[in-house]
Amino acid sequence: MTIHAADRPIAAEDEVARICSELIRIDSSNYGDGSGPGERKAAEYVMGELAEVGLDAELLESEPGRATVVVRVEGADPSRPGLAVHGHLDVVPASADDWQVDPFAAEERDGCIWGRGAVDMKDMDAMILANIREFARSGTKPARTTTFVFFADEEAGGELGSHWLVDHHPQWFDGVTEAVSEVGGYSVTVPTPEGDRRAYLLQTAEKGIAWLRLHAHGRAGHGSVPNDENAIVRLAAAIGRIAAHEWPREYIASVRQLLDGLSSLTGIGYAADLEPLLGTLRGAQGFVRGTLRDTSNVTMLESGYKHNVIPQTASAAVDCRFLPGHEGTLMATIRELAGEHVEVEVVHRDIAIESPFDGDLVQSMKQSLLREDPTAAVLPYCLSGGTDNKALARLGITGYGFAPLRLPADLDFAPMFHGVDERVPLDSLRFGARVLGDFLRTC
Template sequence: MTSQPIAPRPSTPPTTPTAEQEVVGICRDLLRIDTSNYGNGEGPGERRAAELVAGLLTDVGLEVELFESEPGRTSVVTRLEGTDPTRPALVLHGHTDVVPAAAADWSVDPFGGEEIDGLLWGRGAVDMKDMDAMILSVVRQMVREGRRPARDVVVAFFADEEAGGVRGAQWAVRHRPELFEGATEAISEVGGFSVEVGGRRAYLLQTAEKGLAWLRLVADGRAGHGSQVNAENAVTELAAAVARIGRHPWPYTLTPTVERLLRGVSDLTGLPFDGEDPAAVDALVAALGPAAKFVGATVRHTSNPTQLDAGYKANVIPGRAEATVDVRLLPGHEEEGMATLRELAGPAVRIEPIHQDTALEVPFSGDLVDSMVASLLAEDPGAAVLPYTLSGGTDNKSLSRLGITGYGFAPLRLPADLDFSGMFHGVDERVPTESLRFGTRVLDRLLNDC
């Protein structure tokens, strides 16, 4: 582990670009750094991205700390002094790593950072170098103009979020908790983006996220010749368990956040709300358009088999077979979900955790929520703002271990026909450049008021 403070550079002249003017360029520069995280402990490019981030912050006179959990797994933190030192601090955070991209599947170079027809393309354009760029451009503008946020703001850019944050936010929370001293709330990714509901623009503010459980299923059997009768075939036992888990019809379970979202959709569309009727729930979810896939995964647990591993030769029955399952559990229902998984696996298959993390659910109320809503509506009067649950996870899970309440708020006003949520970890990620500029305006308002 290494840690090194970086001294601030002299402040730049007042004629430098505004946040709106430079956010696209910053995002483009980040997209052109391949920070693919393969989940194997390596983070190529994270160091380069961290150095770019640190340079942009020190360029305006901020003192920055750049630290590593392991060589190359680099995170960056700085702190802005607020106007009211009596108030608890806010953590404004992003991550610089991205999931891998197969270039052959893309219409453009996934690490080219190309701007085409008002859209910026590249792996990370929606997850989450867009928000990283908005944070950087707004912070730079505030410092250049001599403005301070309403309270202390810890600005952090973590490594390794796409592999659960073990070498990023989790490591920082365990080994450098003093960096977040006095912080009680946090803002990060996957919230604050717009969808069209009932002919009206609505922004989905993330107030909950499902729990994460990457699980290994293991079946031990009796190895033998492939031509023999074998009642203890590990592959057979494993295959049956995988099929049961993958096909299990998890019942609909509406958490408080999901229920409030669907009631809001009902108000906007006139569709009836009945939490006991799956068809009524499905109709309300479908009314969210491109975001329906995101939200549809939050009305119940999900369990998707993702990997299989068994055997080494066609005529040899292996003594062991393994599979990996990606399980996402609803807040408040994790234990019952795990109990069901053990039952589905059966007595011949054991479950081993690979990586697990907590589910989160926080109030859609309070001063910070009021400020986020007001900042959005100031830039888009007449819109609605609704809470929602994220089917994936964020580094807010790690910060919650310090008692920090986290929200997803990367504000973007999007075209109604853009399948924004479908591009997370997908092909041809892209974000409208005007959406980035909108986000800087909203974020700037928020930091002045939060």
């Protein structure tokens, strides 16, 4: 019997691009101050795609418009520990004037889908959703009972998304021991003595987060009168000390494993000079540089209300990221650098996590990648940012970053996270849908 293409069930790779484009066209920008459109429309879209294939999902709101979608699918072996597979529906804002295209139009150009969220992370949301739909249509079960989650608020630390769900609805994660999400499983092409070779970076660790606000206090006065207690000057001095501070370098386990693996592939050592080895990572080297030490970056300033008035206070936002075990040292250092006239307020904090690069789940991720790309290498790495796996870690769930993408060697991929002209190749999306589906069936 001949089976015609029109008679075959729709595979995940056949509709992943459609889903990704439709999600990008829903503006779910998260400004971090409650002023954005929220995730409700994107969550309703996900609910509709799930309902169409007969799945009964739940939409949960932490606040009006801040919506998370959860659905559990029974596994082929329900006696095994459960798995969570999650993405987030919010995106960081985008200024259309900075882009070559409308960031919310999901325009296809040069073999890519362009738009805010194309890499962070509506591409992975689409891979997840496309595979759930394929499983439902075909009657296939994932290997393990799997809780699929589309979170709100990841881009503002997850207080209204993953942390809220863990606090208010932890029953969704009953029996779950491991989780996968962003930012890992994408390829970089590195030079080797035998020629270029792809290496997939599997995310096994994340730095911790400390979002701080510096408050400088001084004496208000007229702009024409000398003032040795100027709050702005005190704040500027604190910022200068923080910016000039040289945080000590330390290679945590995941970073050391990545560097050792790259060195083995490329034949480039790094004991004397790390730069040549980092250069082999091309655009991805920024993520790795951010994991070599703790970091502190000033991101916002606020002070004053009139040209001829010296204000009494001045403030600055500082984004600090710390390696596992470094939070206490980082906070003590920042307070010392800030000085006696500058108060340090913790606006948001979250833990650093580090998971082993071994075990059955990691082997399943490796095998699913290598079935599609047999000559590739798979290496661990630490993420300089953070994901919703931090919230799930509070429940004892071990998290990994695995949003698989086989990328062109010349695509500067990593800098597009929160950058302009964000885009994902169509072939990479289809590759990711196949790999993720294979992983869910075999893990």
